[in-house]
Amino acid sequence: MKIGIIGAGIGGLTAAIALQQNGHDVYIFEQADEIKAVGAGLVLAANAINALSLLNPDLPVESIGQWIGGAYILDQNGKVILDADFESAESVEGNQNFAVHRADLHRLLRDQLKPDSLFLNENCIEVQAKDHEITALFASGLAQTCDLLVAADGIHSSTRKQFWPNSVYRYAGYTCWRGVIDQNRLKKPITRFSESWGKGKRFGLVPLVNNRLYWFACLNAKQNDPEMAALTPEKLSLRFHDFHTPVSEVLRATHAVEMHWTDIRDLKPLQSLTHKRLVLLGDAAHATTPNLGQGAGMAIEDALVLAKVLYDHAQLDPALQAYVRKRQLRVNKVVQMSRQIGAIAHKTPGWLLPLRNALLRLAPPSQKSLGWLYSTDWY
Ligand SMILES: Cc1cc2nc3c(=O)[nH]c(=O)nc-3n(C[C@H](O)[C@H](O)[C@H](O)COP(=O)(O)OP(=O)(O)OC[C@H]3O[C@@H](n4cnc5c(N)ncnc54)[C@H](O)[C@@H]3O)c2cc1C
Numbered sequence: 301m302k303i304g305i306i307g308a309g310i311g312g313l314t315a316a317i318a319l320q321q322n323g324h325d326v327y328i329f330e331q332a333d334e335i336k337a338v339g340a341g342l343v344l345a346a347n348a349i350n351a352l353s354l355l356n357p358d359l360p361v362e363s364i365g366q367w368i369g370g371a372y373i374l375d376q377n378g379k380v381i382l383d384a385d386f387e388s389a390e391s392v393e394g395n396q397n398f399a400v401h402r403a404d405l406h407r408l409l410r411d412q413l414k415p416d417s418l419f420l421n422e423n424c425i426e427v428q429a430k431d432h433e434i435t436a437l438f439a440s441g442l443a444q445t446c447d448l449l450v451a452a453d454g455i456h457s458s459t460r461k462q463f464w465p466n467s468v469y470r471y472a473g474y475t476c477w478r479g480v481i482d483q484n485r486l487k488k489p490i491t492r493f494s495e496s497w498g499k500g501k502r503f504g505l506v507p508l509v510n511n512r513l514y515w516f517a518c519l520n521a522k523q524n525d526p527e528m529a530a531l532t533p534e535k536l537s538l539r540f541h542d543f544h545t546p547v548s549e550v551l552r553a554t555h556a557v558e559m560h561w562t563d564i565r566d567l568k569p570l571q572s573l574t575h576k577r578l579v580l581l582g583d584a585a586h587a588t589t590p591n592l593g594q595g596a597g598m599a600i601e602d603a604l605v606l607a608k609v610l611y612d613h614a615q616l617d618p619a620l621q622a623y624v625r626k627r628q629l630r631v632n633k634v635v636q637m638s639r640q641i642g643a644i645a646h647k648t649p650g651w652l653l654p655l656r657n658a659l660l661r662l663a664p665p666s667q668k669s670l671g672w673l674y675s676t677d678w679y
Pocket of ligand 1: 345598
């Protein structure tokens with residue numbers, strides 16, 4: 301089958317590899333003139349790691365990934381609210397989580413593509429969907445007709461907007477900065493993943509391989525706030541002045557070019573993920589807030605499932621129906637749960653913070669309660 305993919309992000313690249321492995325004739329089109337890796341670090345939870353090993357058991361994820369054996373949730377003074385040990389008896393068997401630099405993961409995936417199947421500088425501007433074929437039109441003048449088109453063009457997918465004009469973004473109420481720095485700039489290296497929760501703000505520290513540190517900072521704010529867009533690392537550190545050490549130190553050690561800003565949004569769940577011979581994948585289909593660390597994981601799973609249903613079904617229509625059946629409930633659950641975690645972290649009023657923290661200490665959500673997420677049932 302001839303398959304076109306719009307977007308060479310994590311979802312599009314994984315889909316291209318999985319579909320090529322099954323013998324399909326796959327072309328992937330990316331609007332950028334190079335595969336950029338904005339967004340710094342990424343946590344790949346156990347399900348994402350399992351999916352990558354289904355893609356290729358020899359994929360050297362360990363070589364680019366920092367293994368995460370546990371995580372702390374702290375209050376803004378650095379006091380432990382929750383100490384999650386992913387290795388403990390509570391944890392799900394085979395629960396391996398890794399933190400990676402996005403650029404490293406892109407490189408790893410890109411290296412798995414068949415030669416001459418990736419086309420950069422190709423901005424898809426329109427899709428013409430017929431019953432038995434589909435054509436993508438590009439700003440360059442290229443027109444590509446395929447049996448199936450995969451829209452993996454991210455949360456702002458123009459392909460989705462064309463066929464799902466009523467799809468709705470939901471601003472989560474908080475905005476986020478991310479950066480990766482060399483740990484040598486710090487007085488003491490950070491060795492454990494932690495997230496510190498204050499009033500309407502959060503700060504995360506995630507060690508990466510090669511002595512690098514990924515950090516993220518989330519703050520309640522208006523959407524598209526020019527004041528937030530203008531914050532430098534120095535000014536951001538003032539917003540976190542009441543947080544424990546080394547939060548300010550990390551921010552002050554970050555160069556302005558190393559910091560990336562994004563308003564946090566998700567996509568209201570769609571009624572369907574397919575239209576004729578067009579299929580949505582990854583953020584284009586179900587962008588989620590990052591609170592469960594699952595956006596990329598869900599995109600990778602989508603890619604594996606799409607390849608599997610096309611392998612299992614001789615006809616395209618039942619294959620696409622199976623894709624929707626296998627993906628929709630799971631991704632909607634992730635989107636919903638991730639929003640809820642964000643609301644607990646960001647919307648609890650100041651006077652309720654001690655109660656929130658006490659309740660989390662008394663009844664921590666166990667790794668087992670996330671068993672549905674980390675198991676391989678989705679495949
Ligand atoms: C702050 C933050 C933290 C996150 N942390 C995590 C985490 O820890 N773990 C995790 O699993 N996920 C995380 N995510 C989510 C994760 O980044 C995304 O879910 C994931 O990157 C989605 O991949 P994708 O391939 O679907 O889309 P994208 O990565 O957005 O890729 C889409 C690609 O399509 C291209 N494109 C767009 N339009 C066109 C067009 N018209 N023509 C051609 N090409 C086009 C784009 O240039 C881009 O390369 C986080 C997200 C945010 C915002």
